[in-house]
Amino acid sequence: MGHDHDHASAASIRHEKPLWWALALIAAFMLVELAAAFATNSLALLSDAAHMATDALALGIALVAVRLSRRPPDARRSFGYVRTEAMGAMLNGLLLFALAGYILWESVHRFMQPPEVASIGMLVVGIAGLVVNLIAMRLLHAGSGESLNVRGAYLEVWADMLGSVGVIMAALVIHFTGWQLADPIIAVAIGLWVLPRAWTLMRQAGNVLMMGVPDGIDLAQVRAALADLPGVAGVHDLHVWALASSRAAMTAHLVVDGSVDGRALRHAAASLLRERFDIGHATLQIEGTDDCHGPDCDGAPGAGHSDHAHHHH
Numbered sequence: 001m002g003h004d005h006d007h008a009s010a011a012s013i014r015h016e017k018p019l020w021w022a023l024a025l026i027a028a029f030m031l032v033e034l035a036a037a038f039a040t041n042s043l044a045l046l047s048d049a050a051h052m053a054t055d056a057l058a059l060g061i062a063l064v065a066v067r068l069s070r071r072p073p074d075a076r077r078s079f080g081y082v083r084t085e086a087m088g089a090m091l092n093g094l095l096l097f098a099l100a101g102y103i104l105w106e107s108v109h110r111f112m113q114p115p116e117v118a119s120i121g122m123l124v125v126g127i128a129g130l131v132v133n134l135i136a137m138r139l140l141h142a143g144s145g146e147s148l149n150v151r152g153a154y155l156e157v158w159a160d161m162l163g164s165v166g167v168i169m170a171a172l173v174i175h176f177t178g179w180q181l182a183d184p185i186i187a188v189a190i191g192l193w194v195l196p197r198a199w200t201l202m203r204q205a206g207n208v209l210m211m212g213v214p215d216g217i218d219l220a221q222v223r224a225a226l227a228d229l230p231g232v233a234g235v236h237d238l239h240v241w242a243l244a245s246s247r248a249a250m251t252a253h254l255v256v257d258g259s260v261d262g263r264a265l266r267h268a269a270a271s272l273l274r275e276r277f278d279i280g281h282a283t284l285q286i287e288g289t290d291d292c293h294g295p296d297c298d299g300a301p302g303a304g305h306s307d308h309a310h311h312h313h
Contacts, residue, residue, distance in 0.1 A: 126167030
């Protein structure tokens with residue numbers, strides 16, 4: 001598995017540098033926007049500043065997770081620290097939920113008593129925030145397709161970019177029409193946009209933490225592909241789970257007849273799993289037809305077996 005670990009380390013190093021740049025940009029602008037929000041009395045700007053703060057925290061969490069995930073396996077954690085990626089993504093999802101809840105709660109008061117908003121200052125800061133977010137999104141875009149953790153940080157910045165667009169729209173409406181309700185309406189729209197994306201991120205992270213089958217892998221197809229290998233009479237105790245968003249692992253027992261070369265079969269099965277299903281860590285136990293016992297072995301070979309047997313030989 002040396003190759004897989006080296007690949008994971010190279011990927012995490014590649015993700016770390018843009019995370020640092022994005023964090024520096026977001027943190028610096030957050031201070032500017034926070035001051036401007038109080039100066040202009042804009043809820044949309046304040047919600048965007050709060051979102052910038054959660055962006056900075058999300059990027060910090062992502063950086064910690066990237067660094068921890070590079071630590072090698074040890075005596076206590078034989079798979080290393082790859083799950084920190086999912087833990088970071090889960091924390092970022094919770095942050096997004098909290099942020100959306102705060103924006104929606106604060107908007108209720110603004111609807112009842114809309115305050116005066118300094119639209120020009122709001123507009124200037126909104127445009128500057130949009131530029132900062134677009135740069136940060138560009139930095140994180142590549143990593144968001146490879147790492148669940150970076151995807152969480154990218155989603156934070158994406159939502160904040162929409163927040164900046166909303167601030168600009170609200171500022172223009174208020175400046176030209178004097179309609180102060182535009183401020184809380186935009187804030188509510190941002191909050192409602194964030195919620196389903198936060199849920200999706202948390203669901204994906206939860207699937208990794210709960211050892212769920214990775215997205216894109218069909219357990220029935222894996223079973224059928226293994227059962228189709230020459231000499232395989234049956235497949236049981238098949239488990240596939242996500243070590244991290246881009247790393248899958250599995251175990252299975254293959255029932256074979258006495259004429260099969262076990263070493264050659266394991267090599268063929270490992271190649272099949274890696275090339276067809278992108279499963280790089282597979283533990284395969286070869287059994288003779290007389291060695292298979294228990295409820296998983298009662299049906300016809302290779303069919304009708306439980307996907308989640310809890311006994312192991």
